[in-house]
C-alpha cells in the first residue's frame with residue numbers, strides 16, 4: 001500500500017470512529033426505548049433482547065404527545081420566520097450600507113449570546129407574567145426569536161456580503177427599488193444561505209429546554225418539556241425516558257435528514273461559489 | 274436628443290476630495306472617453322453621472338435638466354459594468370428584460386424588445402442560458418444588450434472590455450463603434466486602453482487626481498497636448514522628455530540647445546527668454562535614425578515587432594525611446610545618432626504647460642465622422 005492510500009484509510013477510520021462516538025448515545029437511547037425497565041438498568045447492559053413497545057405505550061398513555069409536538073413545530077418554525085423577517089433587513093443594511101459602527105454592532109449582538117440565560121430569567125419571567133405571555137406559544141416564539149436573532153443576523157450578513165455590489169447596482173440602474181432589489185435579486189441569490197440559516201434556527205429552537213421549562217407549564221409546552229416530564233418525581237425510568245426522547249427527536253431528525261443537502265450547501269455557500 | 278453637462282462637480286468621500294470640480298459638456302450622440310491613471314476618479318465620475326454616487330456639490334444636467342436629485346433609473350441612462358454584473362439566477366432573456374419587468378411592461382412587448390436587442394448583438398441562440406454558461410465575450414454582449422433594451426439616451430461603459438482577451442477586445446471594439454452608429458445614442462466610456470480611447474472617441478477627457486487635464490479630439494490631444502501630463506499619457510510608447518536651455522525666442526519659434534547643436538521649435542515663445550530651462554518633448558515615432566543627427570544614444574534594449582522596432586537608448590543620464598522601421602539592423606550596445614523634425618517637438622515650461630504651436634496640425638480638428646466620409650466627397 002502506498003503512503004497516500006494509508007493516509008486515506010487512516011482518515012476514513014478516524015472519521016468513522018468520530019461518527020460512531022457521536023452517534024452512539026443516540027443509538028443507545030433508541031435501543032433503550034425498546035427495552036423493559038428491568039433490561040434498561042441491567043449490568044452488564046444487554047445488547048440483544050426482545051424488543052418491546054411497552055415504554056412507548058406507557059408514554060403515549062401518560063401524555064398527549066401530539067400536543068407537545070404541535071407546540072414544538074409552531075414555536076420553532078414561527079420563531080424562525082420572525083427572526084428571518086427581522087434579520088433580513090438588518091443584515092441588508094449592515095452588508096450594503098455599512099457605517100463605522102457596523103462591525104461593533106455585529107460583535108455586540110453576538111456578545112449577547114455569551115450572557116447566561118439564567119441571568120435574565122427573573123426579569124423575563126416577570127415581564128411575561130405581567131403581559132400574560134407565560135405558557136403561551138406567542139411568548140415562547142418571541143423568546144426563541146430573540147435567542148436566535150444574533151446568529152441569524154450574522155449568518156445572513158456573511159451571505160449578503162458575498163453578493164457583488166455591482167449586481168445590486170445594476171438592479172438599481174434597471175429601476176429596482178430597495179424592496180424589489182431584495183425580492184428579485186438578493187433573496188434568490190442567497191436562498192441556499194437563507195435556507196440553511198433558517199434550518200439551523202429551527203433546530204436550535206426545537207432543542208431549546210431552558211426557556212421552555214421555565215416559561216411553560218402545559219398549554220404551550222414543547223417536546224423538550226415533554227421529555228422532562230418523564231424524568232421527575234418517582235425517580236428515573238430509563239426505558240420510558242428513552243422512548244419519550246426518541247419520540248421528541250424523531251421529527252427533527254427526519255427533518256434534518258431530508259434537508260441535510262441544503263444545510264451543507266448553505267454552510268459552505270461562500271467557500272465554493 | 275441627449276446632452277450632458279457637468280458644472281463644477283465635486284465628490285467628497287468622508288473628507289477626501291476625489292473629484293475636484295469637473296466641467297464637461299457632452300453633445301448629442303457624441304462618444305466621449307474618460308482616460309487617466311488608476312485611481313484618478315474615472316469610475317467615480319461615471320457613477321456620479323449614473324446616479325449611483327451622490328454629488329457633493331456642483332450640478333449634473335441631462336438635456337438641460339438638473340438631475341442631481343433624480344434616481345439612477347430615472348435619468349434615462351444605462352450602465353455597462355466592468356464585471357458585467359449579470360443577474361446569475363436569471364436567463365439571458367430575463368437579464369435583458371429585467372428593467373422592463375420592473376416597469377410592468379406586458380410580457381409580449383417585453384419579449385419583442387429583448388429579441389430586437391438580441392438580434393443586434395447576435396444573442397438569439399443564447400436567450401435561454403444562464404450567465405454561468407456563457408463565455409466572457411458573450412456575457413459582455415448580454416450586459417450591453419441589457420443596456421440597449423432600456424433604450425437609454427446615454428450609455429455609460431466602465432472599462433467594459435478589460436476582462437476580455439486581446440482578440441476579442443478588438444472585435445468588441447469594432448462592434449461597439451458599429452453600435453454607436455446604429456443606436457444613435459450618446460456614449461460615455463471609461464478605459465485604460467490607449468487604442469480604445471484613440472479609435473473610439475469623438476472626444477477624450479484626460480483626468481488626473483480628480484481634475485480634468487484636457488478635453489479634445491484624439492488628434493488634438495496627440496498633436497497639441499495642453500501640458501506635460503497629457504503629452505506623456507497619450508501615445509504609446511511614452512513621449513521622450515529632455516531638459517533644454519533656451520538660446521533665444523522670437524515670432525518664428527524658440528531656439529533651444531541640444532547636445533549636437535541648436536534647434537528651432539516653432540512654438541509661441543511669449544515670456545520665454547534666453548537662459549531659461551524648458552522641457553523638450555518628442556514622441557518615439559518622431560525620432561528618426563540619422564548618421565548626422567544632433568542626438569546620440571547607446572542601445573540598451575531592442576524590441577522587434579516586425580513592422581516597427583523599438584529602440585531603448587541611453588545617453589548620459591537621459592533615456593530615449595525611438596520607434597524605427599522594422600528593418601533596422603542595429604544590435605544592443607550600438608551607438609546610434611538620431612534627429613527629429615522640430616515641427617513635431619513640444620516645449621513645456623517648468624510648471625508643465627505646453628507652449629502653443631504656431632501652426633495647428635491639419636488633422637487636429639478632424640472628428641470620427643469626417644474620418645468615415647471619403648476624402649473625395651469631402652471636397653478637400
Ligand SMILES: Nc1ncnc2c1ncn2[C@@H]1O[C@H](COP(=O)(O)OP(=O)(O)OP(=O)(O)O)[C@@H](O)[C@H]1O
Pocket residue numbers: 286291309310311312313314315316317318
Ligand atoms: N466609496 C469610496 N470611499 C472612499 N474613497 C473612494 C470610494 N470610492 C473610490 N474612492 C477613492 O476615489 C479615488 C478614485 O477612485 P475611482 O474608482 O474613481 O478610480 P478610477 O479612476 O476608476 O481607477 P481605476 O482605473 O483603477 O478603475 C480612489 O483613490 C479611490 O480610493
Ligand SMILES: [Mg+2]
Pocket residue numbers: 315316317
Ligand atoms: Mg475604475
